[in-house]
Amino acid sequence: MSADGLRSPAIRHFLDRPRFATIATIDPSGAPFTAVVWYSLGESTITINSSEGRRWPANLRRDPRISLTVEQGYDYVTVLGRVTIDDDQERAQRNMAEITARYITKPDALAARLEDFKKQQRIMIEIHPHAVLAHGVPAEKRSEERT
Numbered sequence: 001m002s003a004d005g006l007r008s009p010a011i012r013h014f015l016d017r018p019r020f021a022t023i024a025t026i027d028p029s030g031a032p033f034t035a036v037v038w039y040s041l042g043e044s045t046i047t048i049n050s051s052e053g054r055r056w057p058a059n060l061r062r063d064p065r066i067s068l069t070v071e072q073g074y075d076y077v078t079v080l081g082r083v084t085i086d087d088d089q090e091r092a093q094r095n096m097a098e099i100t101a102r103y104i105t106k107p108d109a110l111a112a113r114l115e116d117f118k119k120q121q122r123i124m125i126e127i128h129p130h131a132v133l134a135h136g137v138p139a140e141k142r143s144e145e146r147t
Contacts, residue, residue: 005129005134006044006045006079007044010138011138013138014070014072014075014134014138015077018038018102019071020036020038020070021036021037021039022037023037023048023056023066023067023068024067024069025056028059033056037049037050038103039068039070039099040099044128045126045128045129046068046079046126047095047126047127048068048127049095057085057125060085061085064082065082066080066081068127073136074135074136075135075136075138076136077132077134078132078133080130080133081127081131083128084125085123085125085126086123086125087123092122092123093117095122096114097114097117
Protein backbone atom coordinates (compact mmCIF):
# COMPACT_ATOMS: atom_id res chain seq x y z
CA MET A 1 0.00 0.00 0.00
CA SER A 2 1.27 3.48 -0.79
CA ALA A 3 1.92 6.29 1.67
CA ASP A 4 -1.74 7.24 1.25
CA GLY A 5 -2.49 4.31 3.57
CA LEU A 6 -2.30 6.72 6.51
CA ARG A 7 -5.48 8.28 5.16
CA SER A 8 -7.39 4.98 5.35
CA PRO A 9 -10.09 5.29 8.05
CA ALA A 10 -9.41 1.74 9.30
CA ILE A 11 -5.67 2.31 9.59
CA ARG A 12 -6.18 5.72 11.21
CA HIS A 13 -8.61 4.16 13.71
CA PHE A 14 -6.05 1.47 14.55
CA LEU A 15 -3.16 3.96 14.91
CA ASP A 16 -5.23 6.52 16.80
CA ARG A 17 -5.24 4.36 19.93
CA PRO A 18 -2.30 5.09 22.27
CA ARG A 19 -0.40 1.92 21.48
CA PHE A 20 3.37 1.53 21.61
CA ALA A 21 5.33 1.49 18.37
CA THR A 22 8.53 -0.35 17.58
CA ILE A 23 10.90 1.52 15.31
CA ALA A 24 13.86 0.15 13.41
CA THR A 25 16.84 2.28 12.40
CA ILE A 26 20.20 1.37 10.88
CA ASP A 27 23.36 1.28 13.00
CA PRO A 28 26.68 2.50 11.52
CA SER A 29 27.64 -1.16 10.98
CA GLY A 30 24.51 -1.66 8.85
CA ALA A 31 22.79 -3.78 11.52
CA PRO A 32 19.19 -3.00 12.46
CA PHE A 33 18.51 -1.32 15.80
CA THR A 34 15.03 -1.32 17.35
CA ALA A 35 13.40 0.76 20.08
CA VAL A 36 9.92 1.08 21.55
CA VAL A 37 8.44 4.59 21.34
CA TRP A 38 5.34 6.68 21.77
CA TYR A 39 4.01 8.44 18.66
CA SER A 40 1.38 10.84 17.41
CA LEU A 41 -0.56 10.54 14.17
CA GLY A 42 -0.66 13.48 11.78
CA GLU A 43 -2.68 13.79 8.60
CA SER A 44 0.03 12.26 6.42
CA THR A 45 2.91 11.76 8.87
CA ILE A 46 3.72 10.12 12.18
CA THR A 47 5.75 11.99 14.79
CA ILE A 48 8.02 10.52 17.43
CA ASN A 49 10.19 12.33 19.96
CA SER A 50 13.40 11.57 21.82
CA SER A 51 15.88 13.04 24.21
CA GLU A 52 19.24 13.91 22.67
CA GLY A 53 21.98 11.33 23.11
CA ARG A 54 20.08 8.14 22.35
CA ARG A 55 21.36 5.70 19.78
CA TRP A 56 18.37 5.62 17.45
CA PRO A 57 18.14 9.41 16.85
CA ALA A 58 21.87 9.37 16.05
CA ASN A 59 21.18 6.59 13.55
CA LEU A 60 18.44 8.70 11.94
CA ARG A 61 20.70 11.75 11.68
CA ARG A 62 23.15 9.61 9.72
CA ASP A 63 20.57 7.62 7.71
CA PRO A 64 16.96 8.92 7.66
CA ARG A 65 15.34 5.59 6.74
CA ILE A 66 12.95 4.16 9.34
CA SER A 67 10.40 1.44 9.86
CA LEU A 68 7.66 1.83 12.48
CA THR A 69 5.30 -0.98 13.50
CA VAL A 70 2.26 -0.74 15.76
CA GLU A 71 0.74 -4.07 16.72
CA GLN A 72 -2.09 -5.53 18.70
CA GLY A 73 -1.68 -9.28 18.66
CA TYR A 74 -1.69 -10.39 15.03
CA ASP A 75 -3.11 -7.07 13.80
CA TYR A 76 -0.49 -4.54 12.83
CA VAL A 77 0.41 -1.54 10.72
CA THR A 78 3.94 -0.99 9.46
CA VAL A 79 5.08 2.35 8.08
CA LEU A 80 8.23 2.57 5.96
CA GLY A 81 9.67 5.98 5.30
CA ARG A 82 12.21 8.69 5.85
CA VAL A 83 12.40 11.24 8.63
CA THR A 84 12.98 14.92 9.07
CA ILE A 85 14.49 16.00 12.37
CA ASP A 86 13.58 19.21 14.19
CA ASP A 87 15.89 20.33 17.01
CA ASP A 88 13.94 23.49 17.83
CA GLN A 89 13.27 23.15 21.56
CA GLU A 90 10.00 25.05 21.62
CA ARG A 91 8.48 22.83 18.90
CA ALA A 92 10.08 19.63 20.25
CA GLN A 93 8.85 20.27 23.80
CA ARG A 94 5.35 21.17 22.59
CA ASN A 95 5.30 17.99 20.49
CA MET A 96 6.48 15.89 23.44
CA ALA A 97 3.71 17.37 25.59
CA GLU A 98 1.11 16.40 22.94
CA ILE A 99 2.46 12.87 22.63
CA THR A 100 2.72 12.41 26.40
CA ALA A 101 -0.91 13.48 26.89
CA ARG A 102 -1.95 10.57 24.58
CA TYR A 103 -0.31 8.05 26.92
CA ILE A 104 -0.59 9.54 30.40
CA THR A 105 -4.09 10.71 31.28
CA LYS A 106 -3.84 11.30 35.04
CA PRO A 107 -3.17 15.05 35.50
CA ASP A 108 -0.62 14.70 38.32
CA ALA A 109 1.36 12.00 36.54
CA LEU A 110 1.23 13.96 33.29
CA ALA A 111 2.49 17.15 34.95
CA ALA A 112 5.34 15.29 36.65
CA ARG A 113 6.44 13.59 33.42
CA LEU A 114 6.32 16.87 31.49
CA GLU A 115 8.50 18.52 34.14
CA ASP A 116 11.07 15.78 33.60
CA PHE A 117 10.93 16.23 29.82
CA LYS A 118 11.42 20.03 30.14
CA LYS A 119 14.85 19.35 31.66
CA GLN A 120 15.91 17.40 28.56
CA GLN A 121 17.13 18.45 25.14
CA ARG A 122 14.32 17.04 22.96
CA ILE A 123 14.25 16.08 19.29
CA MET A 124 11.07 15.99 17.20
CA ILE A 125 11.20 13.39 14.42
CA GLU A 126 8.58 13.37 11.68
CA ILE A 127 8.15 10.20 9.63
CA HIS A 128 7.19 10.73 5.98
CA PRO A 129 5.85 7.37 4.75
CA HIS A 130 6.60 5.91 1.35
CA ALA A 131 4.68 2.71 2.16
CA VAL A 132 2.05 1.64 4.71
CA LEU A 133 1.43 -2.08 5.22
CA ALA A 134 -1.40 -3.59 7.26
CA HIS A 135 -2.31 -7.05 8.44
CA GLY A 136 -5.40 -8.34 10.20
CA VAL A 137 -8.19 -6.01 11.23
CA PRO A 138 -6.76 -2.79 9.72
CA ALA A 139 -6.24 -4.59 6.39
CA GLU A 140 -9.62 -6.37 6.48
CA LYS A 141 -11.54 -3.21 7.27
CA ARG A 142 -9.65 -1.35 4.57
CA SER A 143 -10.66 -4.03 2.05
CA GLU A 144 -14.30 -3.82 3.15
CA GLU A 145 -14.26 -0.01 2.78
CA ARG A 146 -13.37 -0.38 -0.91
CA THR A 147 -16.37 -2.57 -1.71
